[in-house]
Amino acid sequence: MERISQSDSIADFSLGTIYAEGKFGTGSKTSIWSSALGARLHLGxxxxxxxxxxxxIRSRSTIFTGIDATPVLVAPNTSAVRRTTDGFGDLTLGASYIIAPESSPIEVELSGRAKINTATERSGLSSGENDYALGTDVSGTMGKVTPFVSFSYRFLGDTTAYRLRDGPAASAGASYALGSNSFLLASYHYSRAATRLVDDAHELFAGISTRIPRSPLRVTSFATAGLSRGAAAASGGLAISAGFGGHNGR
Structure with missing residues (x-):
């Protein structure tokens, strides 16, 4: 959701939800419903x-909240029956800085994120430890098309039961402008599994985002399709954001 949540406002607030389902290579079905409140402040x-x-989360497996509410599958089939666990997950805080020389069409964004364990390990939704990630996005506009590549590296805190693996995640894709207020996006995404008990995730992502005319509201919808045993078979989501200050289309 990071790249498709573009904004030219000073501040924006969002509410998004995503539903994912699949076996994740475990032999039993898992369903994950995640809704997140977000806030973003732009300072130059x-x-x-x-x-x-x-x-x-309804699953036989052990799954934790990850950075930006991304589920982290840790171990398969750790319960004899499917259990339902719900509640607030871990808070994610982030900061980024864009380097965009005027003489170049290339834009580089450096970012850092921290997942703070606001949920306890006892909740079944959290590792009970903090996680961190550093990332770089590179994009360049060519007319209506903006190709991009991104790379991040996660540092995961070990739990009392599992030693989690630090590792990379990467994306590559492009957005296509449908006008001044709307765009399409398609990309491929990879992330390394948190333990050797499960497979790495490979998936395709597609989304569309549009600003409602004469309104500060932007609506975004997206879907994914899994390409590996470690990814959800399919997922879909919807997000609404409201931007304030700057240019918001009114």
Whole structure:
């Protein structure tokens, strides 16, 4: 959701929800529903972000809240029956800075994020530890098309039961402008599994985002399709954001 949540406002607030389902290579079905409240403050080329998810996970496996409310599958089939766990997950705080030389069409964004364990390990939604990530996005506009590549590296806190693996995640894709207020986006995404008990995730992402005319509201919808045993078979989501200050289309 990070790249498709573009904004030219000084501040924006969002509410998004996503539903994912699949076996994730475990042999039993898992369903994940996550809704998140988000806030974003733009200070020149710098941006500060915060998001807090509410999650409902129904699974036989052990799954934790990850950075930006991304579920982290830790171990398969750790319960004899499917259990339902719900509640608020962990808070994610982030900061980024855009480097965009006037003489170049290339834009580079450097970012850092921290997942703060606001939920306890006892909740079944959190590792009970903090996680961190550093990332770089590179994009360049060519007419209506903006291709991009991104890379991040996660540092995961170990739990009392599992030693989690630090590792990379990467994306590549492009957005296509449908006008001044709307765009399409398609990308491929990879992330390394948190333990050796599950497979790495490979998936395709597609989304569309549009600003409602004469309104500060932007509506975004998206879907994913899993390409590996470690990814959800499919997921879909919807987000609404409201921007304030700057140019918001009114």
């Amino acid at each position: 080329n710098a941006t500060l972000t915060a998001s807090l998810p509410w999650m409902r």
